[in-house]
Amino acid sequence: MTRNTSRNTPDTSKDFNVYKRNIYKALKDKFLKTALQRAVASFRQARDKALAAFPEVVEKRERFQEIKDRVIDDLEGYVAKAREALEKNHAHTYFASDADKANEILKEIIGTGKMIVKAKSITSEELEFNKVMADYGNTVYETDLGEFIVQLLGERPMHILAPAVHVPRERVAKIFSEVAGRELPADPKKLAMFAREFLRDKYFKADVGFSGANFITADTGTMFLVENEGNIRFATNAPEVHVAVIGVEKLMPTLSDAMLGLEVLMRYAGYLTTSYVSMISGPAKTGDIEKVVVYGAHGPKELHVIFLDNGRMKAATDPVYRDMLRCLRCGACMYECAIYPLVSGHWGYRYMGGIGVPWTALVSGGLQKAAPLAYSCALCGRCKEICPAGIDSAKLIERLRDDMKKEGLVPEFISQMAEMVLETGTPYPKEE
Amino acid sequence: MPNHEKLGVFFGCTTAGAPHLLKGLENFLSKAKIECVxxxxxxxxxxxxxxxxxxxxxxxxxxxxxxxxxxxxxxxMVTSCPHCYMMFKNEYPEEFGIKLPFKIMHFVEFADELLKSGRIKLKNRKDVQILYHDPCGIGRRGPGLYDEPRRVLEACVQVIEADRNRVLGTCCGGGGLLRASLPKLAVAAAKRKITDDIMPKEVDTIVTSCPFCTLNLSDGAAEIEDKELNVFDLPQFLAENMEAS
Incomplete structure (x- = not known):
């Protein structure tokens, strides 16, 4: 592993100290503690209920893992198949080897002076989409309620499913009141209604709708977008142009494989079902007038799909790291972790928690950014038991620590401890 | 003990470095009249x-x-620390190609054997409730030694189960060098585990089988203001609850 790294132990120690201060500050944050406590309790209840109602999902998750492993064995082949299918459906497809390439393509497609409505997408965090688009003269509206809150606060998402998991209602009321120019009560219902009212006309004024995807099938080029709020349906349907950036690991061989993945995702994320699943395979079209095909009947006239590599293909070739590509982003591992609920996304960069450590190292951030994160895990292995994809994050993190050692990125006090073992035969300082 | 058997007890640096844990294991060995290196x-x-x-x-x-x-x-060789146990049992042969020419056991297996063979006898304290915490090292990251410690403890006290236990037991936060890298985070995890996760109100004693878990849970318990909690490593707990043999 040599991506984005430099041999510099002092810097690593400095990074670690900054990180440590931030983590210790987060530990004292009472709002965070309350918000996470509530979130974990309701998640556990919801998931127990979902798994009890659909016990066969336990067997389905094994099938899902086998299918995903097949895809990871041949990402290039599956990308090619999906692109072919999408092009047949009159979508435009692209392949971006890294974040910069993806941003170049996006600038080309979207242009400048445009309004963009955006569905929640962590993949877009890899691109720093909002910032890149703003700098290029575009206006971006996050439409997922949690992301909308985080965007208004000028913060970053703290959980992959619930980006504003760390924000209590009082803070939401404060920032929404500023936007509204009137006093709004700290009532979740009233606050959600304000967001609804504020965002509604944006969908129709926007030039471009932007999304990621939960799955995309190689046989039909169908992307699956799973949600509850209904914002993704608006954002991907109302504007004339829909642009999607999809990590290559989201590929599934067939429609029915993706259905299986969908079931596993929903139940492990704690839902009996979600309110909406959108399946999009091409631009809107009609042939109702004399069988002449016209694109852009009611939905978008154009669909652009960018497949993003950004380190994934390389990870796929490694016998240990490849498992991280199975991740469904259900968030279960974070809620059930012994560490994450104490500090939320402060343990993370763009990807968070234990699984976020290899994603930070190999996809978004680099090994140096991941070094302090790798030393925030107790390596207990519980997430493997919880994960529908069976990812053993502890094993991946141990492997990362090996790579960090090779690159000279071990935090100083850890290297001191190791030196002490080698010299004295014990990691503890001897008492005089 | 068969005559040809020569027993070693590997205390491990963490047990040896904590006087109360060291004393606990030593007391256990002497009370049980175990001859060992x-x-x-x-x-x-x-x-x-x-x-x-x-x-x-x-x-x-x-x-x-x-x-x-x-x-x-x-x-x-008996080890009291799950980390040492897994290191000798798995890493030495698999990673370093060193096959140690003796049997390696964790203390929970050893105590279970001693109890079965009648070499130790525990006091009847069935009025006492304890909660057993599963260390990950001999649990899901090891061979799954869940029954052995429970069998031993049930011979003495009532064992109460945490809401999530065995393979799904919540980590105490003490492993993976976390107590070295971010000690306050490690202790906060232990505190959260006790307050949010496991502790039925009426129970005031936790027993576990790992020096890291014992130390970290003790530190976590010390931060809980409204409750007096005792945390024991298994050898320590047994030493205090053994009939003189």
């Missing part, structure tokens, strides 16, 4: 090296440790 009081198994990615350096180091252990002529 005491090992590892001043000798780390090498697990901090592998956890920090020092594999090349560790290769040479563990060879020296193995030579020392082999030179004692022991036929069986």
């Amino acid at each position: 005491p090992l590892g009081k001043d000798l780390c198994c090498g697990v901090p090296l592998t956890l920090a990615g020092y594999h090349d350096e560790a290769a040479e180091y563990v060879k020296k440790v193995a030579d020392k252990l082999i030179s004692t002529g022991i036929t069986k």
Whole structure:
């Protein structure tokens, strides 16, 4: 592993100290503690209920893992198949080897002076989409309620499913009141209604709708977008142009494989079902007038799909790291972790928690950014038991620590401890 | 004990470094009249090296440790620390190609054997409720030694189960070098585990089988203001609850 790294132990120690201060500050944050406590309790209840109602999902998750492993064995082949299918459906497809390439393509497609409505997408965090688009003269509206809150606060998402998991209602009321120019009560219902009212006309004024995807099938080029709020349906349907950036690991061989993945995702994320699943395979079209095909009947006239590599293909070739590509982003591992609920996304960069450590190292951030994160895990292995994809994050993190050692990125006090073992035969300082 | 058997007890640096844990294990051994070669009081198994990615350096180091252990002529070695246990049992042969020529057991297996064979007798304290915390090292990250400690404890007290236990037991936060890298985070995890996760109101004692879990849970318990909690490592707890043999 040599991506984005430099041999510099002092810097690593400095990074670690900054990180440590931030983590210790987060530990004292009472709002965070309350918000996470509530979130974990309701998640556990919801998931127990979902798994009890659909016990066969336990067997389905094994099938899902086998299918995903097949895809990871041949990402290039599956990308090619999906692109072919999408092009047949009159979508435009692209392949971006890294974040910069993806941003170049996006600038080309979207242009400048445009309004963009955006569905929640962590993949877009890899691109720093909002910032890149703003700098290029575009206006971006996050439409997922949690992301909308985080965007208004000028913060970053703290959980992959619930980006504003760390924000209590009082803070939401404060920032929404500023936007509204009137006093709004700290009532979740009233606050959600304000967001609804504020965002509604944006969908129709926007030039471009932007999304990621939960799955995309190689046989039909169908992307699956799973949600509850209904914002993704608006954002991907109302504007004339829909642009999607999809990590290559989201590929599934067939429609029915993706259905299986969908079931596993929903139940492990704690839902009996979600309110909406959108399946999009091409631009809107009609042939109702004399069988002449016209694109852009009611939905978008154009669909652009960018497949993003950004380190994934390389990870796929490694016998240990490849498992991280199975991740469904259900968030279960974070809620059930012994560490994450104490500090939320402060343990993370763009990807968070234990699984976020290899994603930070190999996809978004680099090994140096991941070094302090790798030393925030107790390596207990519980997430493997919880994960529908069976990812053993502890094993991946141990492997990362090996790579960090090779690159000279071990935090100083850890290297001191190791030196002490080698010299004295014990990691503890001897008492005089 | 069969005549040809020569038992070693590997205390491990963490147990040896905490006076109350060291004393607990020593008391257990003397009360149970166990003859053994005491090992590892001043000798780390090498697990901090592998956890920090020092594999090349560790290769040479563990060879020296193995030579020392082999030179004692022991036929069986008991470790009280799950990290040492997994290191000797798995990492030594699999990663470093060193097959130790003696049987390796964790203390929970050893105590279970001693109880079965009648070599130790525990006091009847069935009025006492304790909660058993599963260490990950001998649990899901190891061979799944869930029944052994429970069998031993049930011979003495009532064992209460946490909401999530065994393979799904919540981590105490004490492993993976976290107590070294971010000690406050490690202790906060222990506190959260006790307050949010496991502790039925009426229980005031936690027993576990790992020095890291014991130390970390004790530190976590100390931060809980409205409750007096006792945390014991299994050897310590048994030493206090054994009939004189």
